Amino acid sequence: MSLQYESCSLFIINIMEPLLQAYTARSRLPASGDAAELSVIEGQIAWMVHIIAAILKIRQTVGCSQDSQELFDAELAARVLQLINITDTGVHAQRYQEISKQRLDRAILIFVQNFRRSYVGDQAMHASKLYARLSELLGLTDHLVLLNVIVGKIATNLKCYAECEDVIDHTLSLFQELASGYMTGKLLLKLESTKFIIANHSRENFPFLEEYRCVRSRTNFYYILGCLVFMEDGPVKFRSFMEPLLQVAVNLEASADAAFRTDVVKYAFTGLMRDLRGIAMATNSRRTYGLLFDWLYPSRMPLLLRAISLLTDEPEVTTPLLKFMSEFVLNKAQRLTFDSSSPNGILLFREISKLIVAYGSRILLLPNGTNIYRSKYKGIWISLTVLSRALCGNYVNFGVFELYGDRALADALDISLKMTLSIPLSDILTFKKLSKAYYGYMEVLFNNHITINSVLNLDTSTFVHIVTSLESGLKGLDTGISTQCASAIDSLAAFxxxxxxxxxxxxxxxxxxxxxxxxxxxxxxxxxxxxxxxxxxxxxxxxxxxxxxxxxxxxxxxxxxxxxxxxxxxxxxxxxxxxxxxxxxxxxxxxxxxxxxxxxxxxxxxxxxxxxxxxxxx
Structure with a gap:
């Protein structure tokens, strides 16, 4: 086994060396050289990097830890780590739009993921032989120095691949792996490259944030940054991190109503919603959620209400907004546990009610478009999810609303029921996400003594329609929906x-x-x-x-x-x-x-x- 490992490693190194030399030499030549030949070299190197990545993955599956194997892993890894310094220099720094260059960088990302899992991180054992050899070859003496190289590559990819969604997504996947590990996350915070990303997360530094094709990546990017920021205590660092987003919000608040119809304002607002959703996903404790809650409430909430009122007919705006609220009201890990004397739970629900009522009352008046799922149903099912999560989050005393004559709960329930009744049962059963949201909402309604009253107060034909829809859900193929329907029916029968x-x-x-x-x-x-x-x-x-x-x-x-x-x-x-x-x-x-x-x-x-x-x- 050891001899095979050695012979295979030497064979690969002998193939890799001339390719690296040729690629290094090409970086010093003018861009007008033979691009086709350079693409071939990049393809060959990418193939070899994939092979090296696969070899390093062996350590994870069979637990190889012989010193000789660690030394050869160091030799193989050194070639790829050397390559990282070359790919973003000279003429290569002008080739980010080339398919062969993108494939090479994705191969490097796969290598880094496998190398990290074997030799860096929470589960990886520190390998003195490997780092001793890497120190001799490249001056990489330990985990921290190596991580700095990796995060530097991550930052470069995020800066330079604005028009390639695949590389951006793969890069963020690696970044998330590093940030989600307790040990590696703490180590990342010590690196200058990480500090730069956290302090300069603007469109000027990371152009992919401006690209519509990468718009979904924004949420993941800010989720990762949020995880890193929340690892350290203190509101000062959080406020500093949120400063660029605050500026965006302030500019939007200063915009006239008519300007909200322009592409510039719509894109800025939807980007803000996607960014905030990522940060909300990263809050997993009372402390971190409280930081975001205080940043958002009450000063930023009028902006959300204004946007959903002005742009109800623009699903590309309302969908990110509602999805952010869906995440923001979710009481995961008991993060929405306010003090017993705090009114924040009630205040939050009042804001939810305003948004749902504003959206629902307007969406019901709009004509059905050619794509009714996109224009109406998607927004409705996300609204139902928002309300379901708020109703069962256990952070609101709903009896307060009736006691003090506050219509927040009654209005939210009223408009949500009207939205559900506007959709034919056949459509509810046809669209999977709509079906899950509808039946999840019905389970919450029937399981709560206060909210079941709103169902029972309906006229008989409407009540029968809702209960009949529960029977239809029972008969469906989805076990989750069948369980929700059974729970709702049980609550009704028990009542x-x-x-x-x-x-x-x-x-x-x-x-x-x-x-x-x-x-x-x-x-x-x-x-x-x-x-x-x-x-x-x-x-x-x-x-x-x-x-x-x-x-x-x-x-x-x-x-x-x-x-x-x-x-x-x-x-x-x-x-x-x-x-x-x-x-x-x-x-x-x-x-x-x-x-x-x-x-x-x-x-x-x-x-x-x-x-x-x-x-x-x-």
């Missing part, structure tokens, strides 16, 4: 059981509304119960536990409903099987009491699993 069937006190207005809806369409609950049993019995659903919950709640509502369904199912089976299947139904309710207590639910779920197995047995 009926607790407030009407088993309720001792006078029913609330919401309960009376639900009773009225069911009274006008008594077949609604039996039809849903039938669908649930058909899925359990005849399909191989992967979420049987979730489906069992609404089944019990519906059975508890009416024993007669369950008895009728049982008779219907048995009648559909062969005569010689009916007695056996009847016994399966008898066992289903063994030891199950008339309650929805957790222990009773679990007992029923166990019985249902046995019932399904016995029912399907031949």
């Amino acid at each position: 009926y059981f607790n407030n009407i069937t088993a309720g001792d006190n006078p029913p609330s207005p919401a309960a009376l509304n639900l009773a009225r809806h069911i009274g006008e369409l008594p077949s609604l609950f039996p039809q849903i119960l039938k669908s649930l049993f058909e899925i359990i019995i005849f399909e191989d659903a992967g979420n049987q536990w979730s489906l069992s919950r609404p089944i019990l709640s519906l059975i508890m509502i009416s024993e007669q409903m369950f008895s009728d369904l049982r008779a219907q199912i048995l009648a559909s089976q062969p005569l010689d099987q009916q007695q056996r299947l009847s016994q399966c139904f008898d066992k289903l309710m063994t030891d199950v009491t008339r309650s929805l207590e957790p222990k009773n639910r679990d007992r029923f779920t166990q019985n249902l699993t046995t019932f399904r197995h016995d029912f399907r047995a031949k």
Whole structure:
């Protein structure tokens, strides 16, 4: 093994050396030389770099750590690290638009990723033999010096490849790997090249930020920078980092309403939203989220409301704005845990409500375009996601709004329901992202005592339409959506059981509304119960536990409903099987009491699993 490793390494080095010499010599020649021949050399070197990258990857898979192998890894790596210094000098610095040059730099990025995973970072063991040899060959004495070279290459790529999205994305992928590691992230902050990027993240220094084709890369770029900035405590550094974005926001705020229709202002605003979304993604604690929250609220929020009001019909503007808000209101890692005396959760929801109402009330009035998903549905599903995340984020006491006569919650729920009802159910089921957002929103609505009231206050035809859509979601192929629908139906059925069937006190207005809806369409609950049993019995659903919950709640509502369904199912089976299947139904309710207590639910779920197995047995 060792001899093969040595012979292969020497063979590769012997091929690589003359190529490097030729490439180095070419860098000193005028740009008017033979470009075709240079492209061939770049292609050959790229191929060799890929081979070296693959060899270095072996260490990750088989754990090779012999000193001799580390020495040959150093020899191979030194050739590629030497190449990094050459690719961005002389005539080569004028070839960033050439395909062969782009392929070469992507090969170098792959090499760096594999080298880093083996010899630099949180999991990599410090290899003294490798760095001793690299020190002799190139003066790279340790991790830190090598990282400075790597980050320098990252900065060069981000400066020079403004028109090549693939290289930008691959470069940012490497940068993110480095920044996300605890040890490598801390090391990066010590480097001058990293400090330069953090201090000078402007379009002048990184032209790809101005390129529309690289617009999606902006979010990732600022996510990485945010991760690095938030590794160090202190609001001073954060405010300094945010200064270029603050200037953009101030300029936008000073723009006249008419100017918002111009491409310059629209691009500046959407860029700001993408940048802020990346920074919001990097906040993963109360401290870091608080820094961004204080920067944004209250001074910057009017700009967002103004933009969504003026440009509702411009999805290229509203989509980045709503996606930023979707990230900003997400309570991941409990980052939105405000102090008990802080009103910030309520204030944040009021701003969310303003945005959703402003967008929804205007988007509903717009005519349907040729691409209705792009012009309407996409904005609607992101709006529903924003509201869903805010409603279940556990940082707002929603009872405050009704107590003090604040319409923020009621208006947000009202406009969101109008948006959902404006979309045909067939379209909801057709578009996957729309479907996920719609059913996720419905689950949140039905699971919250306050928000379920808004559904129950609807007229009966609208209420039935929504509940029927939940039944359609149950029957779909997406297990996640089926689970959400089951949860919503369970909440509705449990509400009926607790407030009407088993309720001792006078029913609330919401309960009376639900009773009225069911009274006008008594077949609604039996039809849903039938669908649930058909899925359990005849399909191989992967979420049987979730489906069992609404089944019990519906059975508890009416024993007669369950008895009728049982008779219907048995009648559909062969005569010689009916007695056996009847016994399966008898066992289903063994030891199950008339309650929805957790222990009773679990007992029923166990019985249902046995019932399904016995029912399907031949």
